[in-house]
Amino acid sequence: MFYLNRVILAGRLKEDPEIRYTPRGKPLIFFTLSLPSERLGDESLPFENVTIRVMLVDERSESWAKQKGKAGGNVLVEGGLVQRRWETAEGTMSREIGVIAHGVKDLR
DSSP states (O other): OOOOOOEEEEEEESSOOEEEEOTTOOEEEEEEEEEOOOOOSOTTSOOOOEEEEEEEOOTTHHHHHHHTOOTTOEEEEEEEEEEEEEEOTTSOEEEEEEEEEEEEEEEO
């Protein structure tokens, strides 16, 4: 069986990237990407823009986040889909599908 988990997305940064660090000091960059939904040809259907949470793990990610990653900027992201599940404070299960990115490129 062959599996492929690779995505390429181009969209707009909803907010400035957030920089966090692993216990060993490796930077992890988090941001939310907004892009239009795919359309089925019937414009009357109420589709919303898609928002995807992205974690950037590229070695140059920290300098990109500090110098170029600004809310409203257009970027191209390449990576793979991930899914995480957790229990909320109210006791219900929640789920999020996001992207672990291996690279980001500014689109100007």
